[in-house]
Amino acid sequence: MIASDTIAALATAPGTGGIAIVRVSGPDSERLLKALFTPARDFESHRLYYGHAVYQGQTLDECMAVLMRAPKTYTREDVAEFHLHGGAYAANAVLSALYALGARPAEPGEFTRRAFLNGRIDLSRAEAVMRLISAESGRAARAALRQLSGGADSFIQKAQTDLLSILSGVAAALDYPEEISFEEAAGKMADAALALADTLESACDERGARILENGLEAVLCGRPNVGKSSLLNALARQERAIVTDLPGTTRDVIRADIRLNGLLVHLSDTAGLREDADTVERIGVDRARQTIRGADVVLAVLDASRPLAPEDEALLRDIDGAPRVIVLNKCDLAPVLRPADFENAVAVSAVTGEGMADLEEKIAAFGANAGQSALTQARHMALARQAADALRRAAACAQAGGAIDIAAVELHEALHLLGRITGEEVDEKLLDDIFSNFCVGK
Ligand SMILES: Nc1nc2c(ncn2[C@@H]2O[C@H](COP(=O)(O)OP(=O)(O)OP(=O)(O)O)[C@@H](O)[C@H]2O)c(=O)[nH]1
Ligand SMILES: [Mg+2]
Known part of the structure; x- marks a missing residue:
């Protein structure tokens, strides 16, 4: 055209x-x-x-x-x-x-x-071009490039092929009812449809996609004076936050963006967590708690030169089970707390720089798998999940002894949904949605 x-x-x-x-x-x-x-x-x-x-x-x-x-x-x-x-x-x-x-x-x-x-x-390559233009970090750009070279396409094409072979099995059962028993055909179809639904769902990685597009949220928290602001400055390699020896120095959330191995990381430094804070600090502490809840990874900072305080223990309880790194800061002073006593801990000194590379590695590990899955775009993931739902309905129908040709309707629906990912079946509205997100000139 x-x-x-x-x-x-x-x-x-x-x-x-x-x-x-x-x-x-x-x-x-x-x-x-x-x-x-x-x-x-x-x-x-x-x-x-x-x-x-x-x-x-x-x-x-x-x-x-x-x-x-x-x-x-x-x-x-x-x-x-x-x-x-x-x-x-x-x-x-x-x-x-x-x-x-x-x-x-x-x-x-x-x-x-x-x-x-x-x-x-x-279509999926066209979207990859758009993402490449707006890619925020090296890693996001690499994922977009992978898609440009057909990553999502080849995955979807494989799924379409699988689905066509399921459909041809159904067609054979309908055409030759004497040779192929209904139970056998329905059972085979249900198994294959469920397996394909699993494959499609596990190819969707919404969290990874978000981290790739928007970066990883990492939050420094801990009781006052343990060195959170010093660590933010050391990681950002610039003096962003005020550091003093007075507990309660940081009141508001302070942010800095850093790059680790091509991964964009949004770091936040928060007010030291303690209960007897004044009004302003109190608000800061509440904000800190909110920021912690929205984090992809919590960097729980402890003062390695002192035994655990009740606030430390409360923090460790709060973040139990959450994605986290225990940062034992001030390891240049005589340490009382050791990494071996905690899970996923690292000994560092914001002052001497000791252990900082290990800390960076541990943070980056939380974004390591982002963008590795076949589907990383919201539109693709939504369609793949809808296709998986249709496949599960087809399997349920076959397993319940329903008419196999009704199950086939669901299989066709799944095929249609997969086609929309690669753009074999597109309507003008969809094209407008996608291309209007581009910049002029591309
Ligand atoms: N020896 C040593 N001192 C440190 C280290 N990190 C921070 N400090 C000192 O500890 C004090 C507190 O540091 P901050 O970075 O302000 O601590 P904070 O956790 O942000 O404190 P609040 O904002 O009050 O919650 C300062 O005097 C720092 O110089 C370290 O690794 N070793
Ligand atoms: Mg501070």
Whole structure:
């Protein structure tokens, strides 16, 4: 399907930068390029030329330009690009000229939408492109790249193949009732459908997906003066929080973002937990408790140079069973508490830096599996879960001795839902939802 109109937009991020690329796609690309590029010339496809962008006698910018003839282009249409100086001026001037000459401003994601409609990429890859553009951290980018190379697709294709073979078993049972007993066919179908439902569900990792997209929430907590703020500063490698030897220094929640092995970690330092706090500190302590509840991992800080205080014991009880690291700080002083006495503990000193690398490793371990599963996008996971539900209904129907052709309806439903992940079955509404999340120019 070839679009009839030609679209243009800034393809690079707006703002200052070395170069700004204006991309044009559609049947008019070559005409528009020739109208603006000086010196006039014939363009060999996929070759970069040096010249100027000139419109109505006015030089807009010195530039490099390229014409890429269909079909070996991002959209599979004719594409032209102007590589201009960065900053808003040159790109806007060229875009205005292009619009005056008949190009239409591209909608968000329209280039990628065309790539999809022209069959160059499938839907889950189109979404991967979008995620790559907005990927927050190295790890999220790698997961998006994995999907771009077809991770979710091949997983879904395998599930579709499995499902088709279940369906053909059902069809055989319906066609040859004399040869294949109903019980046998129904039993086989139910087993296979349940196994596939399990596979689909275990491929969904909502928590991992969230950590990948938004980062891991790690919260430093503990009683006053154990060194939480000092640890935040040491992990963030900058003086974010105020450190004093007075207990109750930190009143509000202080945040710092750090990166561990490509994983984005949102660290929070909280008010020291104690009961006899004044009003302001009291509010701080309540906020600390809330922050702890929302954490992916709690970093429970203890002063290794002192025996456990009642507040320490209360904290350890509160976070029992929660994802946590016990941080035995101040190990540079004569330690009374030792890692061996706790589960998943590490001895550190915020002052000397001892043990800090071990602590970072332990924090990163909580995000280690994020993004490893086959499906990490909310839309894919929702569809896969719906497909799994349909499979379970099919199995239940067969096991209850229901008509096998009714179970087959549920299997078809599951197949349809899987098809929507890869975009084999798409409607306009879905396309609009997905592509409108793109940035213009992609
Ligand atoms: N020797 C030693 N002193 C430390 C260490 N970490 C922190 N301290 C000291 O302990 C005191 C308290 O440190 P903070 O980081 O303010 O402690 P906090 O847990 O944030 O305290 P509150 O905000 O009051 O809850 C300061 O005097 C720090 O210099 C450490 O590893 N070794
Ligand atoms: Mg503090």
